[in-house]
Amino acid sequence: MRTEADTLEKLRGRLAEEAQAEGLIDVAYRTIDSPIGSLLLAATDQGLVRLAFANEDHDVVLESLASTVSPRILRTPARLDTAARELDQYFEGRRWRFDLPLDFRLSRGFRLSVLEHLVQIGFGATESYTEVAAAVGNPKAVRAAGTACATNPLPVIVPCHRVVRSDGSFGNYLGGVETKRYLLDFERRTAIAGSAR
Template sequence: MNSTEREDDVAALFPVTPDALARLHEQLEHRAQADGLIDIAYRTVDSPVGTLLLASTTSGLVRVAFQREDFDRVLEALAEKVSPRLLRAPGRLDGTARQLDEYFSGARRTFDLPLDYSLSAGFRQVVQHYLPHIGYGSTATYKEVAESVGNPRAVRAVGTACATNPLPVVVPCHRVLRSDGTLGGYIGGLQAKTALLQLETSK
């Protein structure tokens, strides 16, 4: 059963208006925040590359997910890997949502957000920390990234680090291409990767 089906079941048992449900959720959110009960806050935002799920711990943004990844599965994975104490709490992610809006409108070229890299480890995390150094509107090959992080033979490992990047868009793995100039893979799909590259080169 997905989250929408669960909400429908609750609504059937307790017939209240959508506005009343929204107010109840807002009260729950504020109370949980005040009592320090939310380890992971999440929300969704619309974007030119589709709806994105944003999730944040108290340390920073921990996950950006594309709809094709299945938001329910992403939330289940966060509950298992980070903490089961998660709640839709849009307020904690207002700053992230604002910076993404600025990025997609062409008004922002770098993100200034606290990031939580705890979903990655080892070499993958090293690569993901490096990716923001590839400038807006620029690209690098997997080989160049491997060389830049001091392991020139780890081209495939760089590809894996990009493919498993938990913070796409904000941590710009879309700027990494194959040596022949072709796109390579992308967690959001090649259409999204193309759209992000075109956005950055058109401004």
């Protein structure tokens, strides 16, 4: 026997399919569970535009996307299946690099340069904010490199967690220091186990 929740979910699915077929969705989103909590994934036709931690308040993030990208936002889980699958593989230790198309429209200028560099930092490796600033051509912009990491709209996928202070301490992290610690420890252990094979 079908419950009211099942009927509502089926209706939402049909609405999403029809809206997508008509080209009425500019931003599709879904949430997934992960070892670091609930993650919001949002994508445009160009690619993944936002990944948000639970502590950011997913509703606030969606409101921000509505004002900065488009108000035509709809929960469309199937459109983000590839992103969800790659994140699952990452947290299982089977994926060390993401192959997703990314939409960097929420970052510009120096911040965008930093994000483009971050994807080059290897799984299980770290760089200091000073090294990141130098790598993007502005060695004196250490604080700006930190700001670029702090405002990264695609954490985990664009691995700002791999950037630490020069003394090796973690610094701040959008998902919280414990999340950064978890990701760095997880990647280090996984990389060691992978190289031992």
